[in-house]
Amino acid sequence: MTRSPVDEPASVAADLTLPTWSDMEAAALRIEPHVLRTPLHRSRQLDEASGTEIVLKCENFQRVGAFKARGAANAVFSLTESSAARGVACHSSGNHAAALAWSARRRGIPVWVVMPSNAPAAKRAATLGYGAEIIDCEPTLAAREATLAEVLQRTGAVEIDPYDNAQIIAGAATCAIELMADDPLPFDVVMAPVGGGGLLSGTALAVAATCPTTVVWGAEPLGADDAARSLAAGHLIAQTAPDTIADGLLTSLSPRTYRAISSHVERIATVTDDEIIEAMRFVWERMKLVIEPSCAVPVAVALRGEVAGRRCGIIISGGNVDLAALPF
Amino acid sequence: MTRSPVDEPASVAADLTLPTWSDMEAAALRIEPHVLRTPLHRSRQLDEASGTEIVLKCENFQRVGAFKARGAANAVFSLTESSAARGVACHSSGNHAAALAWSARRRGIPVWVVMPSNAPAAKRAATLGYGAEIIDCEPTLAAREATLAEVLQRTGAVEIDPYDNAQIIAGAATCAIELMADDPLPFDVVMAPVGGGGLLSGTALAVAATCPTTVVWGAEPLGADDAARSLAAGHLIAQTAPDTIADGLLTSLSPRTYRAISSHVERIATVTDDEIIEAMRFVWERMKLVIEPSCAVPVAVALRGEVAGRRCGIIISGGNVDLAALPF
Numbered sequence: 001m002t003r004s005p006v007d008e009p010a011s012v013a014a015d016l017t018l019p020t021w022s023d024m025e026a027a028a029l030r031i032e033p034h035v036l037r038t039p040l041h042r043s044r045q046l047d048e049a050s051g052t053e054i055v056l057k058c059e060n061f062q063r064v065g066a067f068k069a070r071g072a073a074n075a076v077f078s079l080t081e082s083s084a085a086r087g088v089a090c091h092s093s094g095n096h097a098a099a100l101a102w103s104a105r106r107r108g109i110p111v112w113v114v115m116p117s118n119a120p121a122a123k124r125a126a127t128l129g130y131g132a133e134i135i136d137c138e139p140t141l142a143a144r145e146a147t148l149a150e151v152l153q154r155t156g157a158v159e160i161d162p163y164d165n166a167q168i169i170a171g172a173a174t175c176a177i178e179l180m181a182d183d184p185l186p187f188d189v190v191m192a193p194v195g196g197g198g199l200l201s202g203t204a205l206a207v208a209a210t211c212p213t214t215v216v217w218g219a220e221p222l223g224a225d226d227a228a229r230s231l232a233a234g235h236l237i238a239q240t241a242p243d244t245i246a247d248g249l250l251t252s253l254s255p256r257t258y259r260a261i262s263s264h265v266e267r268i269a270t271v272t273d274d275e276i277i278e279a280m281r282f283v284w285e286r287m288k289l290v291i292e293p294s295c296a297v298p299v300a301v302a303l304r305g306e307v308a309g310r311r312c313g314i315i316i317s318g319g320n321v322d323l324a325a326l327p328f
Numbered sequence: 329m330t331r332s333p334v335d336e337p338a339s340v341a342a343d344l345t346l347p348t349w350s351d352m353e354a355a356a357l358r359i360e361p362h363v364l365r366t367p368l369h370r371s372r373q374l375d376e377a378s379g380t381e382i383v384l385k386c387e388n389f390q391r392v393g394a395f396k397a398r399g400a401a402n403a404v405f406s407l408t409e410s411s412a413a414r415g416v417a418c419h420s421s422g423n424h425a426a427a428l429a430w431s432a433r434r435r436g437i438p439v440w441v442v443m444p445s446n447a448p449a450a451k452r453a454a455t456l457g458y459g460a461e462i463i464d465c466e467p468t469l470a471a472r473e474a475t476l477a478e479v480l481q482r483t484g485a486v487e488i489d490p491y492d493n494a495q496i497i498a499g500a501a502t503c504a505i506e507l508m509a510d511d512p513l514p515f516d517v518v519m520a521p522v523g524g525g526g527l528l529s530g531t532a533l534a535v536a537a538t539c540p541t542t543v544v545w546g547a548e549p550l551g552a553d554d555a556a557r558s559l560a561a562g563h564l565i566a567q568t569a570p571d572t573i574a575d576g577l578l579t580s581l582s583p584r585t586y587r588a589i590s591s592h593v594e595r596i597a598t599v600t601d602d603e604i605i606e607a608m609r610f611v612w613e614r615m616k617l618v619i620e621p622s623c624a625v626p627v628a629v630a631l632r633g634e635v636a637g638r639r640c641g642i643i644i645s646g647g648n649v650d651l652a653a654l655p656f
Contacts, residue, residue: 039367041389060616061369281651288388288647290616319616323609323656 016256019170021209027170028177031073034106038062040182045286051308057179060291060319067175067199067317068099074171075160076103084109089157091144093119094248095318096162101130112157114148122322163198164254173202179313180211187214188310191298193317194218194227194268195249197257203315204264218268219298221246221276227253228268245273245327248294275300277327290319344584347498349537355498356505359401362434366390368510373614379636385507388619388647395503395527395645396427402499403488404431412437417485419472421447422576423646424490429458440485442476450650491526492582501530507641508539515542516638519626521645522546522555522596523577525585531643532592546596547626549574549604555581555589556596573601573655576622603628605655618647
């Protein structure tokens, strides 16, 4: 069994290791004391509007409000005692920051988060609330990476990347494992949103390992469609100047997640921001679920009829929104 | 066993019949094919903030988005064939209108709804969508009652009052029955919001019949506190000029619901609209549940620490809100 190198310094780069089924099973056991087994939700109205049976796996109810708790918990609790004692670090302005801080607090180890100065106040407060030390930086990728490198050198902490990490992907895979275990019927399609690709990689690997008759689709905003363009081109194309309301999906695939997705994902479907907002409103109004714009992306694909006649599971990735800045 | 007189004309007034335990058990069986067994939700953050264990019974996920589906289904499916054939009618601007229309469609009988001209467009659309004939009237109680009387005389329909009806109360009681059945531990307190008092009456009767060590509280907006004033005075005091964001709780108790509540409810706790909005925001932001302001009322009581140290179940009554007119 290939193990992920989370105990190694980040400088051991160009690592494309993906989790095996054993890694995913181990992740499920490892994180079980820490995360929630989130419920599945269905809606007759969603079924009617999409022309098929849709089952939502509701990670908006997960700890820290997003599936990110799974990967972070798996990565943090996979560390050896000596590595863990060094603490963990990342750069993030979003759910991964809070999830890593939450996981580190559960393990009782230090955590440093490099956060751009334009990070949402709520995300900053949540990350601080879990006991992280936040290091501010300019809101550019270069500044984030340089500041994190400085923090890693100064503290000796272990970097936990939000998606380019096999243990993070194994943790994310447990959403799809639970979805398939808790629903009695097989799915024709399982869909997840795609940003950096950790959730979609984990979903695709879990489905491929357990139910090869089910196909996996990614769902992506047109304004940040690097995954769709990468799959079409047959090689990784980085996202430049993303422009979408789905603020969790701005990042590009990494070589590691591209490897998983190009091998195991049948299709990346894209939707407009108008479709995303309409789908978000549908889920809030009809299903009474608070979901982020990012999770509305696969719902929008379904509402356009793309999976009509095919039983479809959708990973609802999170529910952290700013109620003062809703799009409706 | 005393049966409720839903098959009798509304003119047989001054009826204070309340459902027996047998009526409530019968209601649970009768509506089981039609309604959802809604889930229970908990939150560590809510527990911490309220100083106790809180369990929410999530009727926001119920058919038509509110517990009203239970009472309406019970009343409609209790009718004899000959009564049902006459159809059903009510005056309502809210969830009961949609619930009655939905129930009538399931039974395949006609339904007339008298609706004030200022009823929310979404409620009107939902009621029409379930196939009701809507009769418009001026937005006063007198106009509503006079118009309904005319409709009843013209059509011969059976009136189904939103709360002053023993079968409606028996249906509402099934929320608390499921709450107590689906949670393994006894509650010290069960709380429900109170407007006309149908939900609180059913909750109190169900708890009294099955778990006499549990006390029942009502939760009421200060701006529509007729139940609190009635219990304090020892006699029914009607609400005049209610003023609260909790638009589902504007109505007064009836003699029937006053009878149940004065016998079986320990206390009516009141909260301000600011507390209601804060509690609603808490549930949306932290628990990712879309709930109406009315359901936030008992949550606000808990957040003020009123049930600290006492295990508490709360009936979340519905989730129908206008996303274009949120209070935050």
